[in-house]
Amino acid sequence: MTVTSDIAQVRLAQLGLSLMALGLLGACAFNPMRPLPAINQKLEQNGGNRDPSLSGRWLALIKGRDGRERIELVNLDQNRPISLPGLNRPDAQPLNVSVDAAGERMALIRQRDGRTELALYRRSRESLQPLPLEPPGVPRQVQLSADGRVLAVQVSRGGLWQVDLIELP
Amino acid sequence: MLLQERISGRVLPLRHLSRWQPHSSPSLSWRGRYLALIVQRGDRRLAVIEDRLTNRLVPLPLPGGLEPVKLSLAPDGQRLALQLVAAGRWQVELFDLGGVLEIDPPAGEVLRTPALAAP
Secondary structure (H helix, E strand, O other): OHHHHHHHHHHHHHHHHHHHHHHHHHHHHOOOOEEOHHHHHHHHOOOOEEEEEEEOOEEEEEEEEOOEEEEEEEEOOOOEEEOOOOOOOOOEEEEEEEEOOOOOEEEEEEEEOOEEEEEEEEOOOOEEEEOOOOOOOEEEEEEEOOOOOEEEEEEEEOOEEEEEEEEOO | OOEEOOOOOOEEOOOOOOOOOOOEEEEEOOOOOEEEEEEEEOOEEEEEEEEOOOOEEEEEOOHHHOOEEEEEEOOOOOEEEEEEEEOOEEEEEEEEOOOOOOOOOOOOOOOOOHHHHOO
């Protein structure tokens, strides 16, 4: 009776240690995020990327290649970039970008002729419309709402950061 | 970090974010249930998501000692894009959060179970 009880206690202790080890292992290895390898491998090709904006099946970012940077829009369902006629110019340096959930509107900040400007690109029209800031300021970051109707812009005015909300028609 | 309701101007409470400052790169889901951002935890930067419905804070550590620079949360809360520094250059990586967060649907969207959604 004593021997049986001792064996049971030893097995219980072994089980406890095993569970503790598994728990520690799980705590160390647990990461709730799962990378998307097919998309990430494609993004990693051909240079660095920055300033991601994720909305619906669209990822907008600024891609560096051969010493130049350009705005790219990736259709995540097809895992490939799509054409953006009239958006990237050789004399303009993109600074920040944001896309809506339909992939139709993209707000961007770029530097051109020594000025920093805010603009809205409409993909179906292939048009780029400058958005003036009132009062004037230097835009730094932009965030388009998922429905594409409201734009939040971080602006420097008189040495202070401010956030402007702009309603879009 | 300040979270303000656009229509009313009301400032909304954030339960977990008073520590681990400074904060950067905030990104909201469709209805504002999730707020993703980068916080400073000790000498490292960490991406986190505050679930305002359940008052839960979800830390999102990166493997290999990588640190986030900027992030963007998909409006439905099911994917996250992170800008990292890897091998001395900027890199953007996407992560699936489907098993971590419930979908935050657009306001007014009718919700159905998969069985009911089938014709």
